Amino acid sequence: MAAVHPPQSLGPSTPRQESYQIRKGKKSRGAKKPKRAPASTSSVGTMVEDPFLVLAGGKEGGFLELEEIDEADVGIFGGAVEDVGESDRKAGKDQKKKKKRKKRKRGDDDSASPGDGDLVAECEEGPAKKCEEEGENGEKRVKRNKKKRKVKEMEENLESKEDGSDDNVEDMQDDNDSMEQENKDELILGEDEVYAWRELRLHPLLITAMRRLGFKEPTPIQKACFPAAAHQGKDVIGAAETGSGKTLAFGLPILQRLLEEQEKATRLSWEDESTKDGNSRESPLRALMLTPTRELAKQVCNHLKEAAKFLGIQVVPIVGGLSMEKQERLLKRKPEIVVGTPGRLWELMSTGNQHLVKLHSLSFFVLDEADRMIERGHFHELQSIIEMLPVTNGSDEQAVGTTPSCETVPILQIKKRQTFVFSATLALSANFRKKLKRGLVTSKASASTDLSSIEALSKQAGMKPNAEIVDLTKASILPEKLEESFIECSDDDKDAYLYYILSVHGQGRTIIFCTSIAALRHLSSILRILGINVLTNHAQMQQRARMKAVDRFRESENSILVATDGFARGMDFDDVRTVIHYQLPHSTDVYIHRSGRTARKSMAGCSIALISPVDKAKFYSLCKSLSKENLQQFPVDHAYMPAVMNRLTLARQIDKITRKNSQENANKSWLQRNAESMGLVLETSDSEEERVQGHKQRKATSVHLQKLQQDLSELLQHPLQPKTFSRRYLAGAGVSPLLQKQLEELSKRNVKGTASVNANKGSRFVVIGQDQIEPLQALQNSGQEVCVNIDKQREKRRLAENWRRKKQKEKKSTREQKRKEKRKAKERD
Numbered sequence: 001m002a003a004v005h006p007p008q009s010l011g012p013s014t015p016r017q018e019s020y021q022i023r024k025g026k027k028s029r030g031a032k033k034p035k036r037a038p039a040s041t042s043s044v045g046t047m048v049e050d051p052f053l054v055l056a057g058g059k060e061g062g063f064l065e066l067e068e069i070d071e072a073d074v075g076i077f078g079g080a081v082e083d084v085g086e087s088d089r090k091a092g093k094d095q096k097k098k099k100k101r102k103k104r105k106r107g108d109d110d111s112a113s114p115g116d117g118d119l120v121a122e123c124e125e126g127p128a129k130k131c132e133e134e135g136e137n138g139e140k141r142v143k144r145n146k147k148k149r150k151v152k153e154m155e156e157n158l159e160s161k162e163d164g165s166d167d168n169v170e171d172m173q174d175d176n177d178s179m180e181q182e183n184k185d186e187l188i189l190g191e192d193e194v195y196a197w198r199e200l201r202l203h204p205l206l207i208t209a210m211r212r213l214g215f216k217e218p219t220p221i222q223k224a225c226f227p228a229a230a231h232q233g234k235d236v237i238g239a240a241e242t243g244s245g246k247t248l249a250f251g252l253p254i255l256q257r258l259l260e261e262q263e264k265a266t267r268l269s270w271e272d273e274s275t276k277d278g279n280s281r282e283s284p285l286r287a288l289m290l291t292p293t294r295e296l297a298k299q300v301c302n303h304l305k306e307a308a309k310f311l312g313i314q315v316v317p318i319v320g321g322l323s324m325e326k327q328e329r330l331l332k333r334k335p336e337i338v339v340g341t342p343g344r345l346w347e348l349m350s351t352g353n354q355h356l357v358k359l360h361s362l363s364f365f366v367l368d369e370a371d372r373m374i375e376r377g378h379f380h381e382l383q384s385i386i387e388m389l390p391v392t393n394g395s396d397e398q399a400v401g402t403t404p405s406c407e408t409v410p411i412l413q414i415k416k417r418q419t420f421v422f423s424a425t426l427a428l429s430a431n432f433r434k435k436l437k438r439g440l441v442t443s444k445a446s447a448s449t450d451l452s453s454i455e456a457l458s459k460q461a462g463m464k465p466n467a468e469i470v471d472l473t474k475a476s477i478l479p480e481k482l483e484e485s486f487i488e489c490s491d492d493d494k495d496a497y498l499y500y501i502l503s504v505h506g507q508g509r510t511i512i513f514c515t516s517i518a519a520l521r522h523l524s525s526i527l528r529i530l531g532i533n534v535l536t537n538h539a540q541m542q543q544r545a546r547m548k549a550v551d552r553f554r555e556s557e558n559s560i561l562v563a564t565d566g567f568a569r570g571m572d573f574d575d576v577r578t579v580i581h582y583q584l585p586h587s588t589d590v591y592i593h594r595s596g597r598t599a600r601k602s603m604a605g606c607s608i609a610l611i612s613p614v615d616k617a618k619f620y621s622l623c624k625s626l627s628k629e630n631l632q633q634f635p636v637d638h639a640y641m642p643a644v645m646n647r648l649t650l651a652r653q654i655d656k657i658t659r660k661n662s663q664e665n666a667n668k669s670w671l672q673r674n675a676e677s678m679g680l681v682l683e684t685s686d687s688e689e690e691r692v693q694g695h696k697q698r699k700a701t702s703v704h705l706q707k708l709q710q711d712l713s714e715l716l717q718h719p720l721q722p723k724t725f726s727r728r729y730l731a732g733a734g735v736s737p738l739l740q741k742q743l744e745e746l747s748k749r750n751v752k753g754t755a756s757v758n759a760n761k762g763s764r765f766v767v768i769g770q771d772q773i774e775p776l777q778a779l780q781n782s783g784q785e786v787c788v789n790i791d792k793q794r795e796k797r798r799l800a801e802n803w804r805r806k807k808q809k810e811k812k813s814t815r816e817q818k819r820k821e822k823r824k825a826k827e828r829d
């Protein structure tokens with residue numbers, strides 16, 4: 001007997017419930033429209049073949065429950081239970097038709113006598129006749145009529161409720177229709193182009209996301225990690241070159257498992273009536289991802305959002321430097337995935353943020369750029385966060401201590417948590433695999449509380465000994481299509497060479513890395529004076545300004561960014577053509593991450609290191625650790641250098657004066673500010689003469705500054721020219737590529753013509769156009785390989801010295817010989 005469920009469960013849901021329902025609908029059905037959860041579940045659920053289908057593909061709005069009851073009755077009277085499932089399946093396709101039919105049905109009902117109508121007709125057509133044949137008694141008939149009345153009552157009751165909720169349902173459908181449409185419109189790849197994802201058994205909704213992103217196939221690291229992480233539920237330690245798609249290598253398995261779990265949960269909640277209250281639908285934190293920098297957290301978050309678009313899985317970034325209140329508001333939405341930096345996350349956790357401390361449902365823990373996390377004991381917060389994590393079933397009995405503020409649950413209730421540890425430079429240490437395995441298996445790492453090694457960090461984070469280690473890094477670790485090069489110069493000349501590269505070759509997105517903020521400030525100031533509009537990003541900038549710089553860098557394809565090493569890891573920009581190491585990094589891994597901002601996604605790119613004499617030792621040891629024997633010397637046309645130096649000298653003078661002025665202003669205003677705050681009037685001890693002198697000096701400086709600026713601006717109006725260049729040129733911003741080409745052809749013709757008639761040299765002309773060749777091309781055209789192996793160089797030097805000594809010896813002995821012979825000859829004479 002079908003249970004008739006109380007109509008109040010069909011009432012309008014709270015906003016939170018509704019949004020949940022929309023999300024669930026999207027998740028479970030993908031391209032289909034969301035449905036409201038039916039009121040009755042348990043008994044009906046037991047009758048249908050696949051209760052999930054009823055929810056997912058079932059009827060809509062209030063009619064859903066009504067039809068449910070109708071069919072339950074049909075099943076009871078006529079025994080045609082199987083019809084329920086069948087109609088449910090059909091319902092997904094022709095919901096609207098059904099709705100109209102239903103309304104019509106009701107119209108019929110109104111006119112018909114009680115107990116009549118389609119419902120009864122349906123019953124009587126089939127098995128009801130059988131009942132008659134069997135000689136149905138009066139008692140049964142009474143029972144049946146009672147049942148019909150009850151159904152009729154229910155129908156009326158529901159109809160009145162529907163009037164209120166129908167609009168909502170329609171709205172939900174419209175929303176989803178437009179989302180579906182948007183989703184379809186955005187698809188870049190066809191269904192048949194993504195078989196590689198299908199082979200991987202990626203969830204259909206995620207395949208759609210990949211089609212929308214235009215990702216035809218998984219990258220090698222994604223291919224290697226997905227089966228272990230998504231299908232076998234294993235922990236993964238992943239290392240692969242920069243720009244190889246590591247974010248989705250851990251992101252896709254997590255999304256896949258969340259999707260699968262949610263589908264399962266929807267099915268279970270359909271069967272289990274007790275989970276139908278609003279609270280049970282609130283999503284706890286399922287995945288926590290940590291990155292070392294704020295920009296990277298934002299980027300990872302955006303990347304996952306793109307992949308999770310239309311899946312109804314929320315991903316939010318929690319990073320420092322932005323408003324706490326806003327982030328708390330974001331967390332109130334109960335996102336399933338949080339990507340953040342350890343500092344801000346710990347700040348919120350330690351103040352008891354409800355979403356972040358309820359970690360009992362945390363199923364995924366990710367450490368991106370893990371080797372950075374353990375550097376120089378930077379991340380105390382990381383340790384605190386890890387200590388908050390509940391102990392997983394799979395980890396050692398030696399539990400990681402949990403702080404009392406963490407709402408953990410008894411060990412047996414905690415589900416398995418998967419841990420992901422990723423970086424491009426994890427495998428830098430030679431016996432990385434061995435050490436890692438040893439670290440995970442032995443209890444030594446778990447006993448230690450410091451996270452100074454990847455093994456200890458992984459172990460403390462709950463990594464299990466059977467973790468999959470995916471190491472796709474090659475010996476060099478650097479991307480295959482990265483062309484590395486260097487320029488040897490004095491420290492003082494670095495600005496000149498940098499300006500040369502940017503103005504003679506400066507095409508395409510470029511990142512210049514500095515080690516110190518002071519150097520970054522000096523450099524960006526000089527470049528701006530030289531008319532090169534550079535963006536900056538360093539730790540002392542306001543977070544908003546940093547994010548803005550990142551956005552602006554993304555916007556223009558010829559933008560130049562000067563950044564410190566915080567920016568080296570993980571940042572992903574389309575088509576960065578050149579990376580310049582203005583100062584060498586302190587370690588090999590930073591060099592790898594810096595250089596890895598270019599040559600991403602198997603594209604070509606170029607890196608140039610400016611090496612001063614003090615950098616040499618560091619540079620050679622860096623090359624040694626990367627097993628480099630030879631490296632290309634970046635080709636520099638020294639004919640340009642006089643012009644470069646002219647400009648640079650002016651720019652440096654301007655910079656010096658403006659710095660001094662702004663320093664004086666800052667000091668003065670500081671004095672004034674403080675005097676004012678203390679209610680004092682500033683009196684200078686300067687005499688009148690001194691003041692006049694000072695005024696004159698300032699005026700002279702200002703005139704000098706103006707003169708310098710004028711001179712520089714005159715120089716900057718013309719393209720940079722090599723020393724040998726004739727002064728007779730056609731210049732200006734109006735030389736279009738077409739005109740330039742025509743001039744080039746004309747110049748060739750002239751040269752031929754003059755050669756034939758032997759005309760004077762003065763009529764020849766060269767075209768210096770705006771079509772500069774970019775550094776990579778210059779390097780490929782005329783870069784020269786130089787030995788950078790310090791041992792080999794020493795050996796070469798030793799051999800050369802030996803050879804020189806030998807030659808000297810030989811010379812000496814020949815001289816001796818000759819002298820002896822002369823002496824002998826003399827004696828004979």
Ligand SMILES: Nc1ncnc2c1ncn2[C@@H]1O[C@H](COP(=O)(O)OP(=O)(O)OP(=O)(O)O)[C@@H](O)[C@H]1O
Nearest residue numbers: 215217218219242243244245246247248424570572
């Ligand atoms: N399957 C794929 N097909 C094509 N492009 C992809 C694929 N997966 C990821 N990408 C793109 O590759 C780029 C690099 O990805 P990602 O930033 O994850 O690399 P990474 O390996 O983490 O790099 P890094 O080591 O520098 O952090 C991104 O622009 C991403 O959108």
